[in-house]
Amino acid sequence: MSELRKDPLTNRWVIISEDRAKRPMNYVEEERIEELYCPFDYGNENSTPNELLSFRSPDSKANESGWWVRVVPNKFSALKENIILDKSPYGIYDRVSGFGYHEVIIETPEHNTNVSHFSLKQMEEVFWAYLKRFNSLKEDKRIKYIQIFKNYGKKAGASLVHPHSQLIATSIVPVNLIDEIEGAKKYFNFKNRCVFCDIVKYEEEVNERIIFKSENFIVFEPYASRFPYETWIMPRFHSHDFGELEKNEDIVKELAEVSKNFYSRFFKVLNNPPYNMLIHTAPFGEDCSKEYHWHIEIIPRITNIAGFEWGTGFYINSVSPEKAADELKKEEPFL
């Protein structure tokens, strides 16, 4: 029996419908990897633009080997930092010049690995790179939002296999954030509480969708999951700003442990799935510190998104979040 569930933040509904998984299928898809020259390997540092940040051994030089995490501008950047931020009309429409930052975080020198095999230390260093770049770009007052994200696997939009994530900093606030914040503000006006804090408390109370929790984080499948095995990592403490984490080394370390714990279950249960990772955090320039609550969304890309979902924003999910949480909970993490 299927059921409709509403996301508590936006007007987004999903259909949880397990019957849909039984459909016959004419299509067989295969994927192979072609090994090209990799611009992210040791020795190839000069095939990327000059590095913006690296964690490297003290006897090594910038833009040479010896690093363990390296951040560079995206060579095929969607936005450029050296142009003027210009807003203008175009007939009845609005346009803005392509000002912004687009960076690549090379997560490890190792070409053939994935985040579930990272050491705890390596995972922690990746979060430090995120935080350093996030807080540095935030200083540019033209920037209104910073999205940190990762595409893993072709289906998730990756073009290169070498482990990396990306950061885009823009002069506009993207629509999904506007919607989330509007939803969070409506909830706050009605209840005088943060909706994300309420989700944490309610999920802990019913304990049907939590995979595990630590002192400061819960890892759970959201009630209105759009996709099979969609997972959120959410701080149990209230904070609207991911960048604030820089002030607390212990919590960064804990987040690395929690991530490693989750990814090692996730890669085993779903057998090396393509996925997107997204850090949702408050935009700058508008106060939503009481209402918004940063969190990480992990979206497996194991099903194709069809026309109905595109047309409506109304998702059909054939695996209930309760079942997904159960499977991920049972798996032993490797830490």
Place this chain on the structure above:
Amino acid sequence: MSELRKDPLTNRWVIISEDRAKRPMNYVEEERIEELYCPFDYGNENSTPNELLSFRSPDSKANESGWWVRVVPNKFSALKENIILDKSPYGIYDRVSGFGYHEVIIETPEHNTNVSHFSLKQMEEVFWAYLKRFNSLKEDKRIKYIQIFKNYGKKAGASLVHPHSQLIATSIVPVNLIDEIEGAKKYFNFKNRCVFCDIVKYEEEVNERIIFKSENFIVFEPYASRFPYETWIMPRFHSHDFGELEKNEDIVKELAEVSKNFYSRFFKVLNNPPYNMLIHTAPFGEDCSKEYHWHIEIIPRITNIAGFEWGTGFYINSVSPEKAADELKKEEPFL
């Protein structure tokens, strides 16, 4: 040089960035088709649920061969019509029972063809099937929205190759429609004009993104196209309700001609692309007859949607709509 463009309806921005197309790529994807027993072929009518509507020769019987368009309930339906529409709380969340209709429109008895090869008559009959089912389901007052859509090709979410489209009728209004209507109402309050009518007039005036037009329709690439070759078919006359078309046979015929003209260009330029087709029309039960304007969106699925787009609803498009319109305009349709 990239540029940010805002959709005039929602808060959705896109980045038009042609440089992105030049990225190196580690992944090679291949797709093959396995020929299974096809429930939509002549002679297999009893492997679908009983038909709801068919256009067939007068000497043939229901649920036997002799039809040219056939509509049946989806065997793997996401929603069921024979359950009570029940809205209830679940802790802090909202849920609704999985009431609704999910139907399949089998567009032709021919297994191996696609819409670009349909005769004009066949295309027209498909629109008649849409209209008959749309207006029939609209009578059920529990239904608030009807989405007609098509998934063509695996990447667009199709599971079967036999030409078909689908219809989902739901008790809730999906979030994208709510957003579009909110945007259209804001525009109307400000300008006292329909934003879609303004788009038609402005696009005709500048003539940079129109592929072609007929007496009653324009076929164009929207200014803030999210995807390469995204195309909208829009009535040049104001009408919020797709179902109203049933009253005017000539316009249905014209829409079939326009569609065939477009798809034959589209299939040649993009070489049989996977795509989604979506008919956007006003929901029921809330008056938006002045502000909303039905239209058809065609979304090619030739690029993967990556994490950034998912996380933000902020799309990066590597083909400008002006360039896409130019290419589609030059191609000769086969009519």
